[in-house]
Amino acid sequence: MSHKSYTVIDHAYDVVVVGAGGAGLRACLGLAEKGMKTACISKVFPTRSHTVAAQGGMSAALANMGEDDWRWHMYDTVKGSDWLGDQDSIAYMCREAPAAVIELEHYGVPFSRTEDGTIYQRAFGGMTTHYGEGLAQRTCAAADRTGHAILHTLYQQSLRRDADFFIEYFALDLIMGDGECHGVMAWRLEDGTLHRFISPVVILATGGYGRAYFSATSAHTCTGDGNGMVLRAGLPLQDMEFVQFHPTGVYGSGCLITEGARGEGAYLTNSDGERFMERYAPNAKDLASRDVVSRAMTKEIRSGKGVGEEQDHLLLHLEHLGSAVLQERLPGITDTARIFAGVDANREPIPV
Numbered sequence: 001m002s003h004k005s006y007t008v009i010d011h012a013y014d015v016v017v018v019g020a021g022g023a024g025l026r027a028c029l030g031l032a033e034k035g036m037k038t039a040c041i042s043k044v045f046p047t048r049s050h051t052v053a054a055q056g057g058m059s060a061a062l063a064n065m066g067e068d069d070w071r072w073h074m075y076d077t078v079k080g081s082d083w084l085g086d087q088d089s090i091a092y093m094c095r096e097a098p099a100a101v102i103e104l105e106h107y108g109v110p111f112s113r114t115e116d117g118t119i120y121q122r123a124f125g126g127m128t129t130h131y132g133e134g135l136a137q138r139t140c141a142a143a144d145r146t147g148h149a150i151l152h153t154l155y156q157q158s159l160r161r162d163a164d165f166f167i168e169y170f171a172l173d174l175i176m177g178d179g180e181c182h183g184v185m186a187w188r189l190e191d192g193t194l195h196r197f198i199s200p201v202v203i204l205a206t207g208g209y210g211r212a213y214f215s216a217t218s219a220h221t222c223t224g225d226g227n228g229m230v231l232r233a234g235l236p237l238q239d240m241e242f243v244q245f246h247p248t249g250v251y252g253s254g255c256l257i258t259e260g261a262r263g264e265g266a267y268l269t270n271s272d273g274e275r276f277m278e279r280y281a282p283n284a285k286d287l288a289s290r291d292v293v294s295r296a297m298t299k300e301i302r303s304g305k306g307v308g309e310e311q312d313h314l315l316l317h318l319e320h321l322g323s324a325v326l327q328e329r330l331p332g333i334t335d336t337a338r339i340f341a342g343v344d345a346n347r348e349p350i351p352v
Contacts (some may be wrong), residue, residue: 008194013039013164016184016199018171018226020046022054022147024205025154029107032161039197041166041186043221046155047148050207050219054147055332056260057122057139060097064118065137070094072129073138080126080289084242101140108153111142112329122263122329126289135287137263144258144332169195171225174202174233181233204230210243217246217256247293251313251351253340257333262286264329266318268297269349270305308351315349322346 017028020042028040061068073094078085112120119140127136142149168189175183183198206226210218230237248257267286270276280296281288297314306312323346326334337345
């Protein structure tokens with residue numbers, strides 16, 4: 001029996017970014033802008049990365065729709081984490097968020113606009129003003145396709161800056177030596193060849209691992225590949241249990257219904273037709289944070305107030321918003337409801 005070794009193709013770069021979602025593409029673009037020879041490895045085409053499923057928007061205290069402050073944003077984020085979040089990191093994120101959104105706008109992200117031309121912002125769960133006193137409209141949106149718009153913009157800008165993309169290459173393992181990372185091994189899906197990327201800097205932006213769970217709104221590409229690479233290299237992972245489940249997915253298929261729907265005024269009901277979130281979150285109601293809404297929905301279903309033959313789901317109402325609002329602000333959700341639930345969101349509720 002003969003053994004033939006694999007052919008290994010070598011590449012050398014200043015920096016290698018693994019992953020081409022929002023984080024990976026922004027890192028890739030920033031490095032390429034600085035003149036560094038940059039490679040980006042992705043197992044799917046960059047605009048198919050899971051950031052494309054970020055429908056509703058991204059939060060920043062721009063105050064375009066009313067008063068706001070990054071400190072209120074920070075308070076909401078700390079509170080939403082049940083005070084378990086890294087408060088230094090949260091402070092940095094919230095303080096820098098307005099500049100980051102404006103930067104994306106300058107790169108070309110086509111955010112939706114208010115009548116006076118500023119970036120449109122919608123309400124999202126858990127967002128308040130004055131440290132919990134009022135409701136904030138903080139989420140900067142490009143209709144209900146914000147992640148899609150961000151991916152296309154960052155990918156195009158990265159190409160403009162001559163970053164090299166290795167598309168449909170599956171990262172296998174980090175190349176470690178003397179406790180340091182010297183690159184990454186990847187497998188080209190098209191022809192099965194192995195590729196060795198040598199670099200003094202490797203950035204892992206490999207996304208989540210939602211598909212480690214039986215049911216999730218994550219795409220089937222979210223399999224924790226990067227986390228596995230880190231573990232096999234003997235490096236630490238932290239806070240892996242903090243996975244937040246989205247409360248609204250189309251019943252049966254699990255396709256995501258953005259929180260932006262509730263931000264625009266959609267609401268949940270049980271088998272009695274009751275807007276039950278008023279019992280669980282009297283002030284925020286349907287705009288409570290995701291974990292609160294998920295727990296409330298689970299309690300309603302377990303108490304026998306689910307709908308359908310199996311009483312195992314609930315209803316999300318958008319029909320009162322009117323077709324003009326749905327077409328302008330939630331066109332993708334209207335399509336999703338029609339394709340995956342067989343309902344006309346302009347006329348009837350969506351099973352979730």
